[in-house]
Amino acid sequence: MQTVVNLLKANIRQYGMLVALLAIMLLFQILTDGILFKPLNVTNLILQNSHILVLAIGMMLVIISGHIDLSVGSVAAFVGAVAAILMVEMNVPFAAAIFLSLLLGALIGAWQGFWVAYVRVPSFIVTLAGMLMFRGLTMLVLEGQSIGPFPDAFRALSSGFIPDIPGGRGIHLLSILIGILLSLLLIALEWGKRLSDIRYRFETEPFAYFIAKLVILAAALNLFIYVLASYEGIPNILIVLLVLIFLYTFVANRTVIGRHIYAMGGNEKAAMLSGVKTKRVTFWVFVNMGTLAALSGLVFAARLNAATPKAGTNFELDAIAACFIGGASMSGGVGTVIGGVIGGLVMGVMNNGMSILGIGVDWQQAIKGLVLLLAVAFDIYNRSKSS
Amino acid sequence: MTDILLEMRGITKTFPGVRALNNVNLKVREGEIHALMGENGAGKSTLMKVLSGVYPYGTYQGEVYFQGRLCQFRDIRDSERQGIVIIHQELALSPYLSIAENIFLGNERARRGVINWRETYARARELMDLVGLDESPNTRVMDLGVGKQQLVEIAKALSKNVRLLILDEPTSALNEHDSENLLRLLRSFKARGLTSILISHKLNEIVQVADSITILRDGETIETLDMARDEITEDRIIRGMVGRDLKHRYPERTPNIGETIFEVRNWNVYHPRQPDRRVIKDVSFHIRRGEVVGIAGLMGAGRTELAMSLFGRAYGKRISGQILKNGKPVELPDIPAAIRNGIAYVTEDRKHYGLVLIQDIRRNTTLAGLRKVARRGVIDERRENLEVEGFRQRLNIKTPSIRQTVMNLSGGNQQKVVLSKWIFTEPDVLILDEPTRGIDVGAKYEIYTIINQLAGEGKGILLISSELPELLGMCDRIYVMSDGRITGELPREKADQETIMRLMARMEGDIVANGR
Known part of the structure; x- marks a missing residue:
């Protein structure tokens, strides 16, 4: 019994935010009389928050590297506006327009990365300037108007669902299959990790606990997919998100560039003296952020079916809050991609739940602010206790 | 019999899972310099934190008597009010403020919140004279060297009517010259009746200045040695600290020296922000396979700057000169290139430059x-x-x-x-910049053994150190630097402390012959 308590204590840091997310979900599930987990609402939850989650993934890397990016909301709006002009006014095919938009985002990222990395202007200043500049440019190219509607193929990016195979009888069969496949993948990955941990005699959790963890995770995953499947199936954007999460987790944990980002955020001088090309790494982190901000702008414009001058307002704050709720550190070097996503979901579920309850935007803002403060304070309290 | 100023009796301090101090006793006589010694983790810092109130009364067992009265400090301010002032290893000065402002920080010469600058500067002057700091009280602390910053800390302590001055590794960041200065200062304080506790790893200093030594090991008091009564040698102290005899401070090595592996010719480096200031001047030297080569020099002689400029131009502007590796010229424009070419640089400050903590x-x-x-x-x-x-x-x-x-x-x-x-x-060449700074005797020995192993594998080692005994004990050849130049090269047989000291102090103008 004692070991179980100790294990829970040890894991509360690691899984703390996940537990908090589940608790918040449960709370709103009860408060909303079960509306929160209705298939339609779960689907909406994903569609409504996807653009913030995309930003949070990129922002996490920026914050780990020891920087901040305040411009992502304006960049998203600007790219959305350019995409609208390309597709609606110039009739550029949507695939080419998406490509050009992402390229534009990368160029904007390179512009900001240049100032931060090579001229060494603090990222706060560079991106604050970017926030103003790209907001202004957005209004310029849109001439104060909204542009829409978009072609259907483009809209499918953030409001479409994956196709189905016949024989589901009201349940989206392909989604269920994907869910099962994903859980098998998850089990295989965790199993492999555990085997290698044992080989190197790292501390591993007891076998029963390990199995219980896998069963719970797999069950939660399949339940989630089942809920989606009983509506329209897996949304396209969820596939995009899953690919991004997997890709960036891999980059952060298993690649040289990922290690360099963490090392640079943890101690820039030591990293530099160990041969890390800190300027180049910083530059690419911002290029990456620009690209993801562009993707976020496309996703948002596609869902709204219009590019508007006010799009993207406060996106940067939501993304940054998501990262800090998800365990990032102001001083850099700490954080995980999945943490940023969980942080984003905490915010998203709260938005959604409070909206269902009919709480006004005024109170929603205030409550979200308080949650951010408490989440980070809790994290700091935990850290000071453990050290 | 002199009076006892401080007595700590049966101090026990536990942290979750560890007993940091176990029934420790410490008696400090009025007017003496009392050294507190022990390996890292022996409990010295914890004991001083108990004394200064960082760990308040009630969080430890045992009693602290100061001037015969039982102390129940709640925080550092309480202990400072009694005249117990601690100067930490990492200096606690505000870099952008002036010397005078730092001295009276938290203790301003002020009436109703308005600072009396005239009095501040006058008092600061007096205190600076007392510690032998010859600077304007208006100088910003960031413009001072570490040695002088230390003096500012001491002046600050004196401003508080200190009765007991505690110095935690005061000389670990100082070079030989500044260390000597500081020790002389301590002795002059003693002559005026000020009591001090000195925590240090440097045995030679302790033997020089201490009146008595208390040795801690694994959180327990091992012994208190009286320098006047007992015959105390460095080996005697080491035995107390380590619990056994360390036969040799430096492990044996039979040098097996091969051909030249790394050579630098006419190396010149300018200051990164002051383009006219030449920091490294016409430096030439070489290292052979299997050789441990030392670089001695005072702080500011340019040893670290030389090492960093060689290591992929990590320091300096307008660098000129030639680097030869195995006899062939190589270009090392950045750090990755240096690493690719088999050069490694172990930085002097491991916490800030060496590790991602x-x-x-x-x-x-x-x-x-x-x-x-x-x-x-x-x-x-x-x-x-x-x-x-x-x-x-x-x-x-x-x-x-x-x-x-x-x-x-x-x-x-x-x-x-x-x-x-x-x-x-x-790497083929390892540049080690103060590799044993701030680590205890046992760990030092292990580091020396590693260095010898590396040399034995045929690598070339460049050892930068401020501790002359270390250079003399480890190196096959020693270069001495002063003011950005190499002022001498001494083979092991001809090297001794005095010769090195003389070369270290040699300034421009009296250079005789350079280099090899």
Whole structure:
């Protein structure tokens, strides 16, 4: 019994935010009389928050590297506006327009990365300037108007669902299959990790606990997919998100560039003296952020079916809050991609739940602010206790 | 019999899981210099934190008597009010403020919140004279060297009517010259009746100035030695600290020296922000295979600047000169190029420049050589674990697992991680900048053994150190630097402390012959 308590204590840091997310979900599930987990609402939850989650993934890397990016909301709006002009006014095919938009985002990222990395202007200043500049440019190219509607193929990016195979009888069969496949993948990955941990005699959790963890995770995953499947199936954007999460987790944990980002955020001088090309790494982190901000702008414009001058307002704050709720550190070097996503979901579920309850935007803002403060304070309290 | 100023009786302090102090006793007589010694982790700092109120009364067992009265300090302010002032290893000065402002920081010469600058400067002058600091009280602290900053700290302590001055490793960041100065100052304070406690790893200093020595080991008082009564030698103190005789302070090595592996010719470096200031002046030197070459010099002589400018131009502007590796000229325009060419630089300040403290041993060890365990940018964690595990065993890094955060390691073990990192890059030439600073005797011996092993493998070692005995004990050849130049080169047989000191103090104008 004692070991179980100790294990829970040890894991509360690691899984703390996940537990908090589940608790918040449960709370709103009860408060909303079960509306929160209705298939339609779960689907909406994903569609409504996807653009913030995309930003949070990129922002996490920026914050780990020891920087901040305040411009992502304006960049998203600007790219959305350019995409609208390309597709609606110039009739550029949507695939080419998406490509050009992402390229534009990368160029904007390179512009900001240049100032931060090579001229060494603090990222706060560079991106604050970017926030103003790209907001202004957005209004310029849109001439104060909204542009829409978009072609259907483009809209499918953030409001479409994956196709189905016949024989589901009201349940989206392909989604269920994907869910099962994903859980098998998850089990295989965790199993492999555990085997290698044992080989190197790292501390591993007891076998029963390990199995219980896998069963719970797999069950939660399949339940989630089942809920989606009983509506329209897996949304396209969820596939995009899953690919991004997997890709960036891999980059952060298993690649040289990922290690360099963490090392640079943890101690820039030591990293530099160990041969890390800190300027180049910083530059690419911002290029990456620009690209993801562009993707976020496309996703948002596609869902709204219009590019508007006010799009993207406060996106940067939501993304940054998501990262800090998800365990990032102001001083850099700490954080995980999945943490940023969980942080984003905490915010998203709260938005959604409070909206269902009919709480006004005024109170929603205030409550979200308080949650951010408490989440980070809790994290700091935990850290000071453990050290 | 002199009076007892401070008595700590039966102090026991426990942290969750560890007993840091176990029934420790310490008696300090009025007007003496009392040395507190012990290896890292022996409990010296914890004991001083109990004394100064960082750990308030009630969080430890035992009693503290100061001037015969029982002390129940709640915080540092309480102990300072009694005249107990502690100066920490890491200086607590505000870099952008002036000397005078720093001296009276938190204790301003003011009436109703309005500062009396006239009095501030006058009093600051007096205190600065007392500690022999010849600067304008208006000078910003960041413009002073470490030695002078230390003097500012002491002046600040004196401003508080100090009765007992505690110095925690005051000379660890100082060069020989500044250390001497500081010790002389301590003795002059003693002559005026000020009592001090000195915590230091430098045995020669302790033997020079201390009146009595209390030795701690593993949180317990081992013994108190009276310098006047007992015949105290450095070896005697080491025995107390380590619990056994260390036969030799420096491990034996039979040098097996081969051909020249690394050579520098006419190296010149200018200051990065003051383009007219030449920091390194026409430096030429060489290292041979299997050779340990030392560089001696005062602080500011340019030793670290030389090393860093050679290491992929990590320091300096307008660098000129030639580097030859195995007789062939090489260009090292940046740090990755230096690493590729088999050069490693172990930095002098491991916490700020050597390690990513919040990361584990594994990630720190492979940071400089990640490509060796990666294929197409993807890290093979299995190979990484094997490699790092190998270093843990080979260098005897004391840790439960290579996933331990390096922040939680002792200084000696941290240094072993830094060494692992650079050995992992398979260098031919290792530049070691103060590799044993701030680590205890036992760990030093291990580091020396590692250095000798590396030399034995045919690598060239450049050892920069401020401790002359270390250079004399370890090196086959010693270069001496002063004011950016090499002022002498001494083979092991001809090197002794006095000759080196003379060369270290030699300034421009009296250069005789340079280099090789």
